[in-house]
Structures are given as structure tokens and as C-alpha cells.
Amino acid sequence: MVKIKDIEIGEFPLLLAPMEDVSDPPFRALCKKYGADVMYTEFISSEGLIRDAAKSVQKLDIFEYERPIGIQIFGSEIDSMKQSAEICESANPDIIDINYGCPVKKVACKGAGAGILQDIPKMVSMTAEIVKSTNLPVTVKTRLGWDESSKHIVEVAERLQDVGIQAISIHGRTRKQMYKGEADWTLIAETKNNPRLHIPVFGNGDIDSPQKALEYKNKYGVDGVMIGRASIGNPWFFREVKHFVETGELLPKATLEERVKVTKEHLEFSVRWKGERLGVVEMRRHYANYFKGIENFKPTRTQLVTLDEYEEIVEVLGGIMDQYGAYVD
Missing domain, CATH: 3.20.20.70 (Aldolase class I)
Structure with a gap:
């Protein structure tokens, strides 16, 4: 120990x-x-x-x-x-x-x-x-x-x-x-x-x-x-x-569903701890990493890093499964 x-x-x-x-x-x-x-x-x-x-x-x-x-x-x-x-x-x-x-x-x-x-x-x-x-x-x-x-x-x-x-x-x-x-x-x-x-x-x-x-x-x-x-x-x-x-076994990578869920958790805590304006802005540096490797994700990432309202971002995150589910194993 x-x-x-x-x-x-x-x-x-x-x-x-x-x-x-x-x-x-x-x-x-x-x-x-x-x-x-x-x-x-x-x-x-x-x-x-x-x-x-x-x-x-x-x-x-x-x-x-x-x-x-x-x-x-x-x-x-x-x-x-x-x-x-x-x-x-x-x-x-x-x-x-x-x-x-x-x-x-x-x-x-x-x-x-x-x-x-x-x-x-x-x-x-x-x-x-x-x-x-x-x-x-x-x-x-x-x-x-x-x-x-x-x-x-x-x-x-x-x-x-x-x-x-x-x-x-x-x-x-x-x-x-x-x-x-x-x-x-x-x-x-x-x-x-x-x-x-x-x-x-x-x-x-x-x-x-x-x-x-x-x-x-x-x-x-x-x-x-x-x-x-x-x-x-x-x-x-x-x-x-x-x-x-x-x-000695590799776990499967996080699913897209899990990535969305955790990104929402991260955003929610960020806004709660820092206030909406700062919480939203400081969360922007994380989206590219959470959704790395997803084909054609750029338009959605652009939305996530330009929207200023918490509720709007949550809505975009909520649509990711429907939009990109087919691109992820």
C-alpha cells in the first residue's frame, strides 16, 4: 500500500x-x-x-x-x-x-x-x-x-x-x-x-x-x-x-451516450460553480476532447463553442445521439 x-x-x-x-x-x-x-x-x-x-x-x-x-x-x-x-x-x-x-x-x-x-x-x-x-x-x-x-x-x-x-x-x-x-x-x-x-x-x-x-x-x-x-x-x-x-484486459471506450451524459454533467457543475457566463465560456475548451474522433462533428462543435446560453447548449448536446449515433461504434 x-x-x-x-x-x-x-x-x-x-x-x-x-x-x-x-x-x-x-x-x-x-x-x-x-x-x-x-x-x-x-x-x-x-x-x-x-x-x-x-x-x-x-x-x-x-x-x-x-x-x-x-x-x-x-x-x-x-x-x-x-x-x-x-x-x-x-x-x-x-x-x-x-x-x-x-x-x-x-x-x-x-x-x-x-x-x-x-x-x-x-x-x-x-x-x-x-x-x-x-x-x-x-x-x-x-x-x-x-x-x-x-x-x-x-x-x-x-x-x-x-x-x-x-x-x-x-x-x-x-x-x-x-x-x-x-x-x-x-x-x-x-x-x-x-x-x-x-x-x-x-x-x-x-x-x-x-x-x-x-x-x-x-x-x-x-x-x-x-x-x-x-x-x-x-x-x-x-x-x-x-x-x-x-x-490485463482493455475496457471498451466510452460510448457516445456516455460522452454526452458526462459532458452535460461537467457543464452543469461548471455553471453551478462559476456562474452561467463564466461556466459556459470555460467549458468551451473541453468539447473538442469529449467528442474527439466523431466524423463530421465540426458544425456541432462550432455551435457548442459559440452559444452563450446554458439551456441552448444543453439542447445541442441532447441532439448529438440522434445526429451522430451512426458514426460511432
Whole structure:
């Protein structure tokens, strides 16, 4: 049984990656329903939390059924990160997660996210201070290094463990790679196999099929996998991976009927949580993924991303089975 401190999370846990503008409560509810073992919020700016910025504070919303859930924070100032960890603790999550992996320029070039991989001593000091500032288990999400010449993840993971983190998730690319090329899991395995490391190590990057999840489990020996892009518009992915890891059998893909039903659920929660205007607009990024692979779907997708009224969108969704049922196995 894999544990993050005292929290049992399964034999081979599947973690939902924190994804900006994706892993909000409506999306997390669906991933939980279909088998995610641990989830993280979208990453939250420490400076935003301290300034009480509405967008940052709203990201602290968590629900009982989501547990265990971690709130993920990012920032470049140690004092701000400590303060934000204390603010997060008052939202009563199970875990505080530190983002040392985001490669986006506006984050990394300010020394936050993956930017801190250029200053490992600061990364270790910041982590130590955050661990001291909270009673919750602290975990870290990071990358192999800043670039090809600085892939020090084996040593970095050990140093972070020594200052008190309880688990580490490693994306198998450098910051310089962004999301390009293939993720390199050999250094994730080396980190896991370091005899001095006794915290769970979760691998992240390119898990896009149940077969690959099982292959990487066996080949690299990780304690679990963190799943990001493969789950967008496809919360069933967790169910499919779990079933394949346990039985070696592939489940049938979600039917069109199930895709419509879940899209409606997602939209309804989105509108309930964010209000109609924002809920409708922010849902637009999901339709292409929910209905990927359906022949001649473009006109309907155009409707879904241009309509502004919730009821009108529900009506369009309601007609999808009649219109496209013949195109789907």
C-alpha cells in the first residue's frame, strides 16, 4: 500500500495532475468518479493568495468527496510561499504540493515553477521552510532539471526528502523541453531506485494508454503515475488504466451516450460553480476532447463553442445521439 505520510492511496495510485484551467472542481469530480486516487487543484499563485486575489482564492474550493486532495502552490519568494501554505492549510486539504515544474515563461522566468531548478539551494531552503510552516504532508512536483546539462533529479529528490517532503512527482522532461519530445523515464526510475530514498516516487509524462501505464509500472518501478493531458475530455481514462493494470484486459471506450451524459454533467457543475457566463465560456475548451474522433462533428462543435446560453447548449448536446449515433461504434 502506497502512503503519503499516513494517507493510504492504493497499491498503484493514479494521480490527476494539476492543470491550469483544467483541473477545477467540475473536472476533478468526474476524474474522482472514474477512479483517480489523488487529485491536486490547479496551481495557485502564492502572491495571489496573500493579496486575496479572487481567482486564486476560488481555487482553494475543495469538496469532501475529492479526498485525498492536495492544494498546489507556486511562487519565487520563500516568505510568500510559507504564508500561502498557511492560508492553504485553513482550506483543510490533505496535502500541500509545491509546483517546481511549470515550464511556462511567465512563471519560470520569474524563478517560480521550473525556474527554481536553476537554483537548487533555494529550492531546498524554500521546501524546508514550507514543511516547517504546516502540519500537513508536503509533496513536490518537478522536472528532471532545467536543461540537458542540469538533470540532477536523483540528488534533488534526496535533498528534498531530507528536509521533509513526503512524496515526489517527476515529469520526465527538462524545462527547456517544455512538452516536446518524449519523456525520459530512466531518471525517474533511477530516483525511485536510489537506496537512500524512501518516499513514494510518481512518474509523469506521456502516459496516454492503459498499456503504457502498465508497461511503465513494470519497467520503471514507480509507486504510481500522474496523469495529465490524457484525461482531458476523457475522465474514463482512470477507469481504463485501473482495469488494465488489475486484469490485463482493455475496457471498451466510452460510448457516445456516455460522452454526452458526462459532458452535460461537467457543464452543469461548471455553471453551478462559476456562474452561467463564466461556466459556459470555460467549458468551451473541453468539447473538442469529449467528442474527439466523431466524423463530421465540426458544425456541432462550432455551435457548442459559440452559444452563450446554458439551456441552448444543453439542447445541442441532447441532439448529438440522434445526429451522430451512426458514426460511432
